[in-house]
Amino acid sequence: MAKNILEGKRGIVFGALDEHSIAWKVAEMAKEEGAKFTLTNAPIAMRMGKINDLAASCNAEIIPADATSMEDLENLISKSVEILGGPLDFILHSIGMSPNVRKQRPYTDLNYDYFQKTLDVSALSLHKVMQTAFKLDAINDWGSVVALTYIAGQRTFPDYSDMAEAKATLESIARSFGYHYGNKRNVRVNTISQSPTATTAGTGVKGFGDFISFADKMSPLGNASAEDCASYCIAMFSDYTRYVTMQNLYHDGGFSMMGVSGDALK
Numbered sequence: 001m002a003k004n005i006l007e008g009k010r011g012i013v014f015g016a017l018d019e020h021s022i023a024w025k026v027a028e029m030a031k032e033e034g035a036k037f038t039l040t041n042a043p044i045a046m047r048m049g050k051i052n053d054l055a056a057s058c059n060a061e062i063i064p065a066d067a068t069s070m071e072d073l074e075n076l077i078s079k080s081v082e083i084l085g086g087p088l089d090f091i092l093h094s095i096g097m098s099p100n101v102r103k104q105r106p107y108t109d110l111n112y113d114y115f116q117k118t119l120d121v122s123a124l125s126l127h128k129v130m131q132t133a134f135k136l137d138a139i140n141d142w143g144s145v146v147a148l149t150y151i152a153g154q155r156t157f158p159d160y161s162d163m164a165e166a167k168a169t170l171e172s173i174a175r176s177f178g179y180h181y182g183n184k185r186n187v188r189v190n191t192i193s194q195s196p197t198a199t200t201a202g203t204g205v206k207g208f209g210d211f212i213s214f215a216d217k218m219s220p221l222g223n224a225s226a227e228d229c230a231s232y233c234i235a236m237f238s239d240y241t242r243y244v245t246m247q248n249l250y251h252d253g254g255f256s257m258m259g260v261s262g263d264a265l266k
């Protein structure tokens, strides 16, 4: 099915933890579509070692970086440009983590140090990545930055906790930076709002099992898979979507437009 639509393009893929990760599927598909890229994740995530398998199959180098550290990001971006042989054409931001969710703190009893960590890792990191790339002038004209988000940025999903605030901030950063990077280099910046998906980050949310099946019943097309999300990311990195920017793009089988569905009512 591959059509080489990323032939000659260079990029960075953040967030491939294991074979369930959305970023993992994006990396595999980017490779099939002819792209060259580096892989990155937090140094602590490297301990699982799985990313080495992905790197081998994609012929990609791994550059560890904590996405909250400006120093790590400068090193990552400048090394990627060097290794790949020129400025970047795409970046995937596929990063999310809330200590409050992990430790099951109720929304009405949040730990604010954790809350700041949630915002830093899951939202400000997108600004840090783009600010670093902007200053290093590391993205080519008509490049594309995609970050993954969830509809809890607009509507209330109680168990998503402070990740809802992080997603709202992430989407706002995409719009605001989309303006500045669009003016500078015609770089487009978008968020893709994905269906609930069974990954490490996804299943960490309380009640995920019931919720994923509810979302499936609410969506006329059913939940979108990680593979289909990867296809959408690839389309957004390609030259077929050059004038799409500053958008929050739903990839959810129709969930976001539903009020009620027969299946969910049953």
Ligand SMILES: NC(=O)c1ccc[n+]([C@@H]2O[C@H](COP(=O)([O-])OP(=O)(O)OC[C@H]3O[C@@H](n4cnc5c(N)ncnc54)[C@H](O)[C@@H]3O)[C@@H](O)[C@H]2O)c1
Residues within 6 Å of the ligand: 014, 015, 016, 017, 018, 020, 021, 022, 023, 041, 042, 045, 065, 066, 067, 068, 093, 094, 095, 096, 097, 121, 148, 149, 150, 193, 194, 195, 196, 197, 198, 199, 200, 201, 202, 203
């Ligand atoms: N799974 C879902 O239901 C779902 C739905 C909508 C959106 N998303 C979003 O998709 C993105 C990817 O998540 P996923 O579902 O593939 O889960 P995942 O757990 O496989 O990926 C999350 C990644 O974030 C990385 N990460 C955490 N802290 C980091 C840091 N400080 N620096 C660098 N990387 C760090 C993790 O190591 C991991 O690779 C996230 O933004 C998530 O919120 C997921």
